[in-house]
Each structure stands twice: as C-alpha cells, then as structure tokens.
Amino acid sequence: MAKSLETLEEVTIRFAGDSGDGMQLTGTQFTNSVAALGADLSTLPDYPAEIRAPAGTTYGVSGFQIKFGSTDILTPGDACDVLVAMNPAALITNRKLLRDGGIIIVNEDTFNDKNLKLANLTTNPLEDGSLTKFQVHRIAISKLTAAALEDMNLSTKFMDKTKNFFALGLMYWMYNRPIDQSVKFIREKFSSKDPQVAEANIRVLKAGYNFGDTTEFFTTRYDVRPAQLPAGKYRNIMGNVATALGLVAAAKKAGLDLFLGSYPITPASDILHELSHLKEYGVKTFQAEDEIAAICSAIGASYAGALAATTTSGPGLALKTEALGLAIMLELPLIIVDVQRGGPSTGLPTKTEQSDLLQAVLGRNGEAPLCVIAASTPVDCFTAAYEAARIAVKFMTPVMCLTDGYLGNGAEPWRVPRVEELSPIPVRFATDPKGFQPYSRNPETLARPWAIPGTPGLEHRIGGLEKDQLTGNISYDPENHDIMVKTRAEKIERIANDIPLQTVEGDPKGDLLVVGWGSTYGAIKTAVASARERGLSVSHAHIMYLNPFPKNLGKILGNYPKILVPEINNGQLVRLLRAKYLIPAIGFNVVKGLPLRAEEIENTINDILGGNNG
Amino acid sequence: MAETAQVKLTIKDFQSDQDVRWCPGCGDYSILAQIQRIFPEFPHKKENYVAVSGIGCSSRFPYYMDVYGLHGIHGRAPAIATGVKLANPNLDVWVATGDGDGLSIGGNHMIHMLRRNVNIKVLLFNNEIYGLTKGQFSPTSKLGQLTKSTPSGVIDPPFIPVSLALGAGATFVARTMDRDPKHLQEIVRRVEKHHGSAFVEIYQNCVVFNDAAFFQYTEKETRDDNVVYLEHGKPLVFGKNKEKGVRLNGFTPEVVDITNGKYSTGDILVHNEDDSTLAFILANMIHNPALPRPMGVFLAQDRTTYEDAMQAQIAKAKAKKGEGDLQKLLDGEETWDIS
Numbered sequence: 043m044a045k046s047l048e049t050l051e052e053v054t055i056r057f058a059g060d061s062g063d064g065m066q067l068t069g070t071q072f073t074n075s076v077a078a079l080g081a082d083l084s085t086l087p088d089y090p091a092e093i094r095a096p097a098g099t100t101y102g103v104s105g106f107q108i109k110f111g112s113t114d115i116l117t118p119g120d121a122c123d124v125l126v127a128m129n130p131a132a133l134i135t136n137r138k139l140l141r142d143g144g145i146i147i148v149n150e151d152t153f154n155d156k157n158l159k160l161a162n163l164t165t166n167p168l169e170d171g172s173l174t175k176f177q178v179h180r181i182a183i184s185k186l187t188a189a190a191l192e193d194m195n196l197s198t199k200f201m202d203k204t205k206n207f208f209a210l211g212l213m214y215w216m217y218n219r220p221i222d223q224s225v226k227f228i229r230e231k232f233s234s235k236d237p238q239v240a241e242a243n244i245r246v247l248k249a250g251y252n253f254g255d256t257t258e259f260f261t262t263r264y265d266v267r268p269a270q271l272p273a274g275k276y277r278n279i280m281g282n283v284a285t286a287l288g289l290v291a292a293a294k295k296a297g298l299d300l301f302l303g304s305y306p307i308t309p310a311s312d313i314l315h316e317l318s319h320l321k322e323y324g325v326k327t328f329q330a331e332d333e334i335a336a337i338c339s340a341i342g343a344s345y346a347g348a349l350a351a352t353t354t355s356g357p358g359l360a361l362k363t364e365a366l367g368l369a370i371m372l373e374l375p376l377i378i379v380d381v382q383r384g385g386p387s388t389g390l391p392t393k394t395e396q397s398d399l400l401q402a403v404l405g406r407n408g409e410a411p412l413c414v415i416a417a418s419t420p421v422d423c424f425t426a427a428y429e430a431a432r433i434a435v436k437f438m439t440p441v442m443c444l445t446d447g448y449l450g451n452g453a454e455p456w457r458v459p460r461v462e463e464l465s466p467i468p469v470r471f472a473t474d475p476k477g478f479q480p481y482s483r484n485p486e487t488l489a490r491p492w493a494i495p496g497t498p499g500l501e502h503r504i505g506g507l508e509k510d511q512l513t514g515n516i517s518y519d520p521e522n523h524d525i526m527v528k529t530r531a532e533k534i535e536r537i538a539n540d541i542p543l544q545t546v547e548g549d550p551k552g553d554l555l556v557v558g559w560g561s562t563y564g565a566i567k568t569a570v571a572s573a574r575e576r577g578l579s580v581s582h583a584h585i586m587y588l589n590p591f592p593k594n595l596g597k598i599l600g601n602y603p604k605i606l607v608p609e610i611n612n613g614q615l616v617r618l619l620r621a622k623y624l625i626p627a628i629g630f631n632v633v634k635g636l637p638l639r640a641e642e643i644e645n646t647i648n649d650i651l652g653g654n655n656g
Numbered sequence: 657m658a659e660t661a662q663v664k665l666t667i668k669d670f671q672s673d674q675d676v677r678w679c680p681g682c683g684d685y686s687i688l689a690q691i692q693r694i695f696p697e698f699p700h701k702k703e704n705y706v707a708v709s710g711i712g713c714s715s716r717f718p719y720y721m722d723v724y725g726l727h728g729i730h731g732r733a734p735a736i737a738t739g740v741k742l743a744n745p746n747l748d749v750w751v752a753t754g755d756g757d758g759l760s761i762g763g764n765h766m767i768h769m770l771r772r773n774v775n776i777k778v779l780l781f782n783n784e785i786y787g788l789t790k791g792q793f794s795p796t797s798k799l800g801q802l803t804k805s806t807p808s809g810v811i812d813p814p815f816i817p818v819s820l821a822l823g824a825g826a827t828f829v830a831r832t833m834d835r836d837p838k839h840l841q842e843i844v845r846r847v848e849k850h851h852g853s854a855f856v857e858i859y860q861n862c863v864v865f866n867d868a869a870f871f872q873y874t875e876k877e878t879r880d881d882n883v884v885y886l887e888h889g890k891p892l893v894f895g896k897n898k899e900k901g902v903r904l905n906g907f908t909p910e911v912v913d914i915t916n917g918k919y920s921t922g923d924i925l926v927h928n929e930d931d932s933t934l935a936f937i938l939a940n941m942i943h944n945p946a947l948p949r950p951m952g953v954f955l956a957q958d959r960t961t962y963e964d965a966m967q968a969q970i971a972k973a974k975a976k977k978g979e980g981d982l983q984k985l986l987d988g989e990e991t992w993d994i995s
Contacts (some may be wrong), residue, residue: 044832076900076991077990077992078990078992080992080994138742148911159759201911247687268994271994272994273994273995274993274994275987275992276990276991276992276993276994277987277988277990277991277992278685278990280989287986289727290980290982290985291982291986294980295984299743301742301743303738303739320980320985321969321970321972321973321974322973322974322978322979322980323974323980323985324970324979324980326742326743326966326970327990328738328739328742330735330768331735331740331764331765331768334732334735335732335734335735335738335764335765335768337736338728338729338732338736338739339735339736339738339739340739341728341736341739342708342726342735342736342737342738342739342740342743343739343740343741343742344739344742344743345726345736345739345740345743346706346739346740346741346744346747347743347744348743348744350739350743364729365732366730367729368729370727371935410710434937457994458986458987458988459986460983461982461986462711462981494744495703495704495705495706495724495740495747496703496704496744496746496747498701498703499703500703501674501702501703501705501722501723501724501725502725502726503674503718503719503724503725503726503727504725504726505718505719505725505726505727506711506727506728506729507727515674515719516674539967561824574704591673
C-alpha cells in the first residue's frame with residue numbers, strides 16, 4: 043500500500059527497555075544514522091547504575107533519548123514524540139515523558155502477568171484505557187524476531203537478545219533512514235567473533251524495517267531534512283570523547299606527551315578508555331590503584347615535563363583534594379576533569395548534576411585558589427579541555443575542567459576544527475642555570491619556570507611545605523607566607539586577563555538576566571529564546587570561566603535589576619555571584635539527576651516577569 | 657651530539673645548601689651520608705636523579721640531596737614517583753620513605769608500585785615509631801610497645817616490611833642497617849644495579865622516641881650472634897667465630913652448631929637470591945626469636961619493568977599505525993561536509 047511521507051522540523055524519540063535489552067546501542071546506532079543525514083541532534087542516555095538490574099523491574103529500565111531536526115537542536119527534548127518501550131516497566135516509567143498524542147511502540151509479547159507484576163502493575167496498561175491520549179502501536183516484536191530467525195536453529199535466549207535491532211529497523215523505516223550503516227556496524231562488530239551472530243542481527247534489523255514497509259500498522263513515514271549548520275566538516279561526538287580529544291590536541295599543540303593518571307569511575311571512565319587507544323599519539327594512560335595515586339602520578343608526570351591530566355567524578359575529586367592542594371603549592375600545570383554526577387557520597391552515579399562547583403572552586407584545606415572552567419555542551423567539552431590545558435601551561439597551575447554525566451554521555455554534531463585554527467600552546471622549559479630560581483615569576487602571569495629533571499644545573503627541590511618566595515626552599519617566615527598566599531591568589535586572578543570577556547545572548551540591558559553554567563546551556567537558551575519571542579525583556583549569559591570570572595561580569599550583572607540562576611544543584615553559582623558581586627540573584631534549583639527542562643525555566647521567567655504562561 | 661666526558665662527581669655534588677634538621681644522633685644522618693658518598697660511583701648524570709618523598713622525618717631526605725627533589729604528601733611518594741618515571745623513563749628515581757609513610761598511609765601505593773615493577777628505588781627507613789608527630793606507634797612497632805598513643809601497649813601485630821614487599825611481588829628486596837655503613841653501601845650499590853622496583857628496609861634508630869630498638873642487631877657486642885648476612889650462593893653461617901648456621905628442617909629454619917661434629921657447613925642452607933620461596937622463609941625468620949635476623953638481599957629477580965612495557969606498547973602502536981595525525985584523529989571515522 044502507498045505510504046505518505048511527512049516532513050518534520052524536529053522529532054524526539056526515546057528508546058526504553060531492560061538494561062540488558064541493548065537500548066544504549068540501539069540509541070547510538072540511530073544517532074549515528076541521523077548524524078550522517080546532517081540533522082542537528084542532541085542525545086540523553088539515561089540508564090541505571092546496576093549493570094544488569096533484575097529483568098523486567100522498573101529500576102532496571104535503561105533509556106536513550108534523541109532529539110534531532112533541521113533546526114538548531116539545543117537539548118535532547120523536554121517531551122518525547124515517540125516512545126519505544128520494550129516491556130511494561132519501560133512503558134510505565136517513561137510514558138510521563140511522552141507528549142499528549144505521541145506515539146508509543148510496544149513489544150506486546152512482554153505484557154504478560156509476570157512482567158506486569160515485576161513492573162508493579164495490577165492492570166495491563168495496554169488494555170486498561172490508561173493510554174488513550176497516545177497513539178499506541180502494539181507489535182509482537184519477540185514473535186516477529188523469532189520468526190525472522192526461524193531456520194537458524196538458535197536458542198530462544200539468543201533470539202531474544204536481537205530484538206532491539208527489530209525496533210531499530212522499524213525506526214529507520216519510520217524516519218526514512220537507510221539501514222546500511224548499521225549493517226556495516228554489525229558486520230564489523232560480530233563477524234570476526236561469530237558470523238552467525240552478525241547474520242542474525244542483520245536479519246532482525248531488516249525484518250523490523252520491512253515490517254514498517256509492508257504491514258498496515260503504519261501509514262505515514264516521517265522525513266527530517268538536514269539542518270542549516272555552518273559550513274565545514276562534521277562528525278557526531280560524545281562529550282567524553284570530545285574531552286579526550288581536547289587533551290590530545292592540546293598536548294600535540296604544546297609539543298608534549300600527554301599523560302593521563304586515572305581510576306575508573308562512572309561517568310568519567312570513557313575518557314580513560316578513549317585515551318588508552320591513542321598510543322600512536324604518544325599518549326600514556328596509567329590506570330592507578332586509586333583516585334589519589336591517579337592525581338599523584340599526574341603531578342609526578344607534570345614535574346617531569348608531560349602535559350598531565352587526571353579524570354574523575356565527584357567522589358573521586360573528593361579523594362584527590364589533598365593532592366590538588368599539593369599541585370597548587372608546587373605550581374605545576376595539571377588538568378583535572380570532573381565529570382559531575384549526582385551526589386553527595388556515592389549519590390547517583392549514572393545521573394547528572396552540577397553539584398561539584400563549590401567543591402571545585404573552594405573545596406581544599408588552606409588558601410588554595412584554583413582556576414575552574416566548565417563545558418556547556420558535549421562539543422564544548424573539547425574546547426573546555428583544550429582551554430584548561432592552555433591556561434595550565436601558561437600560568438603553571440592546575441586547572442579544573444567541569445563537565446557532567448549528561449554532557450559526557452550526550453552526543454551532538456561537531457564542526458571539526460582544523461588543527462591550525464586551534465590557539466597555540468607555547469611551552470618553554472627553563473634551561474639556563476644562570477640566576478635560576480624555582481619560584482621566580484613571569485611579571486605578567488606570575489607563572490614560575492617549568493624546570494624539568496634532566497636539565498643540567500637546575501637541580502632544585504619543591505614540596506608541599508611553604509616555600510621561600512624565590513628559592514623555593516622551606517620557609518616558615520611569617521612575612522613570606524603572607525606574600526606567598528597572596529601571590530598564589532593573585533596569579534589565579536590574573537587569568538582573567540587572558541580569557542574572553544563574558545558575552546550575553548539577548549540585550550545588553552533589560553528586566554532579567556538568566557545566568558547559567560555548564561550543561562544547562564541548551565535548556566536556558568531555549569527558554570530565554572521562547573520568552574523573548576513573547577516579548578519579555580530577558581537575556582542569557584552562560585559562564586564558562588567560573589574562577590576567575592570574566593572581568594566584565596560584574597558590570598553585566600549590574601545592567602539587569604533581576605538575575606535568575608538555574609542550576610542542577612541547591613544553589614552554588616548563585617552563592618558565588620551573590621558573595622562576589624553583592625547582588626540579590628535568585629536561584630532556580632531542580633536536583634533530580636536529570637537535565638533541566640526548558641519549559642520549567644521558562645515558567646520561572648514568566649513568574650518573575652509576570653508574563654503570561656500561555 | 658658529541659659524546660662529552662662525564663665530569664667526575666664527588667660527595668659535594670650531592671650535598672644541598674640546606675641545613676640538615678634531623679635530631680642530633682638520628683640514624684638518618686648515616687643513611688644520608690652513605691648515599692651521598694656512593695652516588696658519585698654510579699654512571700648516572702646528576703641532573704637525571706630525582707628524589708621523591710612523602711611526609712615524615714625520612715621524607716625530608718630530598719631537601720638534603722642536591723638533585724631534583726619532590727617532597728610530596730603523606731604516603732603518596734610511590735605514586736608521584738611512578739608518574740615521574742613513566743613520563744621520562746631516562747630519569748633515575750629514588751623514593752625515601754618511612755614505616756608510617758610507606759606502610760601505613762601509603763601502603764596501597766607501595767604494594768602496587770612493587771607489583772608493577774616500576775624501575776624506582778625505595779629506601780624505607782624503619783624506626784618502628786612515628787617520629788615527626790612525636791612518638792605514636794607505627795605499623796612496624798612491636799606488640800606491647802608503650803608509645804604516646806598506646807599507654808597500655810600496642811595491640812596490633814606489626815608488618816614485616818620484607819614479607820610485605822615479597823608478597824606484593826617486588827623483584828628486589830633487601831634489609832640493612834643505619835649503623836652498618838659498609839653493608840648499607842653494599843646494598844645501595846646492588847639497588848642501583850637492579851632494573852626494576854627495588855625495596856630496601858633500613859633499620860634506623862630514632863634516638864628520641866624509640867632509642868635502641870635495633871641495638872641487638874646493630875651493636876658490636878651483640879651483632880654477631882643476632883645477625884646472619886645473606887650472600888648469594890653462600891651458606892647462612894654466623895656467630896663470632898662463624899660457629900653457627902641456619903639449617904632447613906623441612907620448611908622450618910633452625911639454628912645448629914657446626915662445630916660439635918653433628919652438623920657441618922654442608923648441612924647449612926645456601927642462599928639463592930633468585931628463589932622467591934626461600935625469600936619468604938628467610939623473611940619469616942623474624943617470628944622465631946631464636947633465629948638470627950637476616951640482613952642483605954632476600955630476592956633479586958629480572959622481570960620486565962612497567963615503563964619498558966608501556967614504551968613497548970607505544971612503539972608497537974606507532975610502528976603499526978604510524979605517528980598519530982591529529983587532524984585525522986579529530987575528524988574521526990565518519991564525517992560529512994556541509995557547504
């Protein structure tokens with residue numbers, strides 16, 4: 043039968059199933075296909091901390107959301123248009139995320155008594171009338187998958203594992219995407235191990251696609267056109283990969299080897315994985331025995347002349363705290379990447395949060411000032427990591443680069459920079475013994491010399507004890523300590539001379555300025571743009587440099603009588619802004635382990651400005 | 657670059673301009689002096705030495721050596737030193753640590769560094785007490801020992817540092833004493849020659865908080881009867897007139913008289929530095945007070961070092977894929993153009 047093709051500007055799809063159902067793989071495959079189309083996109087993997095939580099339970103549900111379109115896509119979407127639910131638990135935990143009238147595709151084979159009970163359901167939602175405001179497509183995905191594999195003599199358990207490819211194939215058909223890329227992926231991933239596995243998965247993928255094409259279940263397919271993105275070469279990239287590449291690029295531009303000391307921790311481990319594959323770039327990755335050894339090895343490597351980094355998440359950063367103080371005292375370049383997650387303590391390992399800002403800026407013993415910068419999108423992780431390295435080397439100081447679980451695991455298209463576009467990172471090791479003093483300073487940056495072991499005549503000792511302001515020898519002199527405390531602070535303040543001024547999206551003056559940082563960028567931008575369309579006087583400033591702040595930030599804040607600071611924490615940036623600029627900024631704080639939604643920010647803007655909620 | 661004749665280094669080249677601030681009579685002075693005395697013998701450039709330490713009396717060591725030095729934080733010297741060595745494997749990295757720094761707060765880093773066999777030399781000054789914090793018990797203090805924090809006596813059994821290092825998989829393990837300069841020098845010479853992690857426990861007298869803890873092993877009057885020196889390929893004989901020996905009865909060492917006709921030198925255990933099982937037996941002799949305390953090299957084995965393995969993987973990747981091209985890396989596998 044003839045099927046119509048409808049063009050959409052943007053679509054949000056959520057794949058949800060058991061954590062063993064391969065939903066992350068399905069989502070990633072779909073994302074790569076959409077990226078190749080040239081659409082703009084944003085993704086949100088949302089999975090439990092347990093690797094394989096008991097099958098069928100609500101807490102074992104793993105989700106992957108993607109928003110893509112021909113427009114400028116800034117967030118993975120507040121509400122979904124399509125929900126693919128592989129079992130009752132996935133349906134019940136995710137249906138509240140679906141817009142009214144949205145499409146639900148369920149694997150009806152899983153809606154049996156056992157699974158309904160596991161999902162704590164007393165009635166079957168497919169039959170109790172609770173889904174009437176949605177378009178529900180009940181498909182026997184398990185049975186159709188088994189049928190596609192009938193003559194292959196495979197176990198039921200194995201066949202069941204391939205059913206995610208049926209859902210993927212169906213979505214490819216529905217959104218007019220070719221299956222070739224995934225076929226190639228399956229061949230590369232499985233053929234060498236077991237050709238039969240590759241064959242089975244490809245069959246099921248095709249079965250899903252053909253099901254959409256031939257049955258009368260679906261009458262419409264949707265087409266999303268490429269987005270109008272600036273000219274250039276593009277790829278799809280996840281935030282953690284972008285962070286890794288930012289570090290490698292910085293090392294290459296600086297002419298140094300990259301050393302990563304790291305300890306596995308969710309959601310930062312992917313940076314370690316990525317870098318461990320890049321040995322031909324001279325990258326040395328050291329998986330240490332713990333978080334403390336990870337940063338200490340990086341400090342040692344930096345002392346010896348490598349571009350050194352350590353990657354972690356909140357609890358790991360807490361463990362690194364003392365060593366971070368040492369790096370501040372030694373005044374050696376070091377990049378600390380904190381992929382923030384829900385806290386405190388072990389908190390919500392796989393969920394996102396912005397609650398390490400105060401830990402990053404303030405969380406150490408003694409007066410221990412630290413430069414802190416934050417990425418605002420998955421792609422921006424590259425820029426933030428690169429910029430952290432540039433500042434670290436120029437100012438001879440550790441720099442904290444904050445990302446978060448949402449940025450680290452999220453993906454979007456990246457206009458890949460040309461290597462020659464990247465700002466230079468000049469490195470000059472000290473070599474001249476004449477008049478050499480370990481703590482003499484560059485008059486402009488206050489950076490001390492980087493004198494690495496192996497250099498004749500520069501033998502010197504540094505350490506965590508307070509040092510003489512010139513020789514670096516141990517000094518307990520009161521005047522000297524006062525000078526050193528203030529010099530270390532002044533050096534970090536002077537970084538403000540070396541970073542871009544703060545920009546504002548919107549108007550230079552107005553009724554309200556929404557100030558954000560980190561991964562709330564897309565949601566705030568969407569909310570502010572929408573409010574402005576409705577005539578409200580509201581603008582948006584997103585701060586990348588959190589310590590020190592850009593020099594013009596105070597002036598900008600003074601141009602708006604009202605300041606709103608949305609954060610995925612209980613009010614951390616707002617506290618820093620109030621303390622430094624003595625302004626009555628107010629916070630908007632939702633701490634659910636999920637990205638902020640544009641809609642809730644816009645509602646808050648309306649509340650403040652007395653606008654119409656529509 | 658033209659080969660230039662190596663300038664002959666002297667003891668003065670290794671003495672820094674800093675006043676040494678250990679207590680008068682501290683065993684650390686002797687250790688420092690022996691190191692400074694024999695470092696000039698080694699074929700290394702002065703600028704390639706790096707001394708790394710943690711916190712404690714022993715950890716002030718780098719300040720007094722005129723080489724590159726990093727005085728780190730408590731217990732973390734092995735981790736810092738590992739980073740130094742991995743970043744530049746040409747450096748000669750030495751760690752000075754103590755029983756508290758190296759075995760208590762830093763115990764985890766120590767065992768993992770030894771297990772990996774990073775080519776780092778560890779001098780562990782064991783004085784069986786916390787000196788810098790003024791006299792609390794350490795993980796090597798004796799059971800029942802009265803200290804500032806154990807007025808009723810220590811109740812946790814001590815580590816045997818040599819056993820711990822062997823258990824961690826160290827490839828070189830030795831014990832020596834601050835008050836036996838010649839032996840200390842010999843051991844440090846052996847350490848320098850070893851390619852891999854080297855762990856040396858040095859009995860060190862703390863004159864203020866744990867004076868004379870090792871005197872039965874270090875003093876002339878008692879040493880001969882209480883110490884057996886380990887020498888590769890030689891029997892474990894000791895005593896003023898070499899009249900006693902250590903014999904293995906099954907797996908259990910015992911002391912026998914080799915002058916009374918019942919036993920002869922031929923019955924005595926012969927040391928083999930390459931035998932890790934024997935090394936454990938020797939290390940555990942400490943449990944039997946009737947046995948002499950072994951001094952010397954317990955184990956010396958060759959095994960690939962961590963940094964060599966790391967460099968080999970890098971070289972292999974470069975040989976296979978060529979020197980990494982940054983633009984290619986950024987572009988990734990799948991790109992599309994928008995014009």
